[in-house]
Amino acid sequence: MRCEEFQPLIEEYLDSELAESTAGEVARHLDNCVSCAEVAGKLGVEREMYSRYEPDLQVTPDLWAGVQARIATETHVPGPKGVAWLIVTVKDALAVPRVSGWATAALVLLAIGSTAVFMKYMQSATPPPHPQVRATVEPQPPTRETTQAVSSPAAADDTRVKPDPERPKRRIEITAERTNQGERQARQVLGPKTPHQLVNEAEQKYLAAIAMLSRNAARKRSQIDPVTLEKLDHAIAAINRTIAGTRKAVREHPDDPIAVQYMLTAYARKVDVLREMAAQ
């Protein structure tokens, strides 16, 4: 194929939407064609910019309270509608418990036993503690970069990276204050933090670190030799694709610790590459 045929495919290639064989052809062509690689590079810069877009939006407890209030005021209860509702209602009304005599006897004994245990419990002076169990899933051992960046993404602002003195820090501090206030309110309303919230927090911190490092890296671009710059751009484009893929996986399977681990590792890699650029 010629460049004119490849170029319309580049967007889909970067979106990871091409069939494997076509994607392979495009990748090989990009390795050998300077002009198409330049087009891909420009699209990569756009993607990098879009990935830094993070509107200042927070899901406040008020938002859920509003939903809850509206649901509560509605008389509608989720369930079958129309004819389906009628069928279910009639079925329920006519339903006969399918329990054998022995099972009925067992249920009666169980009920008596439960009542006895309950009465004993009521008489005891000290109430039992809440059965609060937390089953922790150990993630894979974090790499050096992961540990460094995850435990303190703001630590990306280290000796090698010299951002403008006050302004960015202040912005991050303000964001952190706002976040902390929001978190406190959320904890009051919704109880202890869920793993999902913790993952969100980690992601937000990475994005803050990446935004800060991207600014430093953007300043250094003109000082980096073109070959290295191209390699770094390729690396960032690849990482962005990984981030997009893993974010999607986490969104679809928020309880999957492996997906979360991969996503956070991808963020850590991006922090690392940006630091590399900023340190050139």
Place this chain on the structure above:
Amino acid sequence: MIDRLALSANCLEKSDGSHTGVVVNSLDDLIARARGGDQSAFGLLFERHARPVLGFLYNQVGRRDVAEELTQETFVRAYRCLSDFRDQARFSTWLFGIAKNVAREWTRSIEGGRLRSVEGHLPNGVAPPSPVDELLGKELNTILESALRSLDEDRRAVFALKVFQQCSYQEIVEITGFSLAKVKVELHRARAEMRRCLRVYLETNR
């Protein structure tokens, strides 16, 4: 320690303060419980999906207060229609579909689908007044949002779903009801329009 996330089953707390014990909150389980009227289960669904829905609606309407209101409307409708939801593997797609309809209704109630920019969107070729550093961070958000508002409603939805929500083309087809070909065309045109609006900024950063 964020890197030692406690990816645990959650202990749900009832409104009276008592605990229900350990509950494995798989999506299917939460949906089933929410269908049965369990508001705490629906609360967890809200907690998981509210941020992307809010972000998408904000991209669509361009106002934080309206986006919040429409997010509430989206989840109220989702709660009402939970019994109609069949394909549990694509709950987020279903939710985005509701959000898109809610946004469309709101947009149609105002001016013809094209949103007015609060800041005034950047005319093509006119350099933004600030230096590069000023454009990054919050300023970048402002510029991107202005450019986004210059897109028409359908194009903006396709672009936001792909670029900011990382939806696949197929998911966008399901959310919007457009054909795959239309999704690809709209996305390509949206990117081109965004590129034109952001040209000066992009060139400065190359």
